[in-house]
Amino acid sequence: MIRARGLARSFTARGRTVEAVKGVDIDVAEGELVGFLGPNGAGKTTTLRMLTTLLRPTAGEATVGGCDLRTDPLGVRRRIGYVAQGGGTAPECKVLEEIELQGRLYGLSKTDAHRRGAELTEQLDLSGLDQRLTKTLSGGQRRRLDIALSLIHDPKLIFFDEPTTGLDPQSRANLWEHTRRLRSEHGATLFLTTHYLDEADSLCDRILVIDNGEIVAEGTPDSLKSRVSGDGVTVGVAEDSVSAAAEVAGRLPGAHEVTTVDGAVTFRVPRGDTAMPDLLRALDAAGIAMTSIQVQRPTLDDVFLTLTGRSLRDAEQGPPAPKEAVHVA
Numbered sequence: 001m002i003r004a005r006g007l008a009r010s011f012t013a014r015g016r017t018v019e020a021v022k023g024v025d026i027d028v029a030e031g032e033l034v035g036f037l038g039p040n041g042a043g044k045t046t047t048l049r050m051l052t053t054l055l056r057p058t059a060g061e062a063t064v065g066g067c068d069l070r071t072d073p074l075g076v077r078r079r080i081g082y083v084a085q086g087g088g089t090a091p092e093c094k095v096l097e098e099i100e101l102q103g104r105l106y107g108l109s110k111t112d113a114h115r116r117g118a119e120l121t122e123q124l125d126l127s128g129l130d131q132r133l134t135k136t137l138s139g140g141q142r143r144r145l146d147i148a149l150s151l152i153h154d155p156k157l158i159f160f161d162e163p164t165t166g167l168d169p170q171s172r173a174n175l176w177e178h179t180r181r182l183r184s185e186h187g188a189t190l191f192l193t194t195h196y197l198d199e200a201d202s203l204c205d206r207i208l209v210i211d212n213g214e215i216v217a218e219g220t221p222d223s224l225k226s227r228v229s230g231d232g233v234t235v236g237v238a239e240d241s242v243s244a245a246a247e248v249a250g251r252l253p254g255a256h257e258v259t260t261v262d263g264a265v266t267f268r269v270p271r272g273d274t275a276m277p278d279l280l281r282a283l284d285a286a287g288i289a290m291t292s293i294q295v296q297r298p299t300l301d302d303v304f305l306t307l308t309g310r311s312l313r314d315a316e317q318g319p320p321a322p323k324e325a326v327h328v329a
């Protein structure tokens, strides 16, 4: 469904060039639900805008839905749905009107646009809201309307840019369910960007991790997590026993990455559960009283940390680089 090779895009603003995307290769097969995960400013939206023909690549090539991005952008547009980050609904328009208008823009007759509007409002749980002004919808409802608009021409490949940003946990879970259904009930292929680790983990079959305009890892959530060497263990002890506890932990078979933080020792071992009895015995023998213990399976954040030396959460804290619109294709 998607095949991109060396896709790159740079922006030049006031004599300064930003290489937003530095030559990425992307393959997405029919029926896959693929996540594009990375911190703010990593290059996710720029990649998505190139794949959806909204931005001309500075280098590289791609076919999307079987059509060449450069030579047949119209073919690409006919075959894809795109749910942009900010959405695109007119505030003073009614829900059903908005969907029907979209249908007319895609060349449907008035009757077909009406029929399709009714289908989509039902599919996306918007039926009772079809006469409401879009500005009165909640964040989750507006997101579902954005999805309805992107589905008007029944595309088999759908791009989502940060589908659940700004939504409360319940609306996020609801949107994940709708996203899954697009695949299970309509056979759609989905490509979504996200900076939420849990979203990528629970929703996607496969994840591409992007950082600084480059894909740094790719695989199923489980295969990515298996790259992190072992489980994380955090042992709480009294302040004055921290360094002694760190020595004890460091002597466990396979223990590595031993660090100390206020009143706790953290380290990794190949299997947290089997290391526990040894650790408890060794602490006891050294006369160290333990106040708490936690074992954590690797998370996607650990994967990002292993790959880039930064936590995705920390990477999120920094302000994104300013966006200055220049030389947009």
Ligand SMILES: Nc1ncnc2c1ncn2[C@@H]1O[C@H](COP(=O)(O)OP(=O)(O)OP(=O)(O)O)[C@@H](O)[C@H]1O
Pocket: 011, 012, 013, 018, 019, 020, 038, 039, 040, 041, 042, 043, 044, 045, 046, 047, 195, 320, 321, 322, 323, 324, 325, 326, 328
């Ligand atoms: N029109 C533009 N002009 C100049 N720089 C831009 C432009 N669009 C994006 N950039 C820069 O390109 C880089 C990648 O931005 P992009 O929006 O693709 O990141 P992102 O991963 O989607 O981030 P976010 O999660 O915040 O949307 C950033 O440094 C950004 O400031």
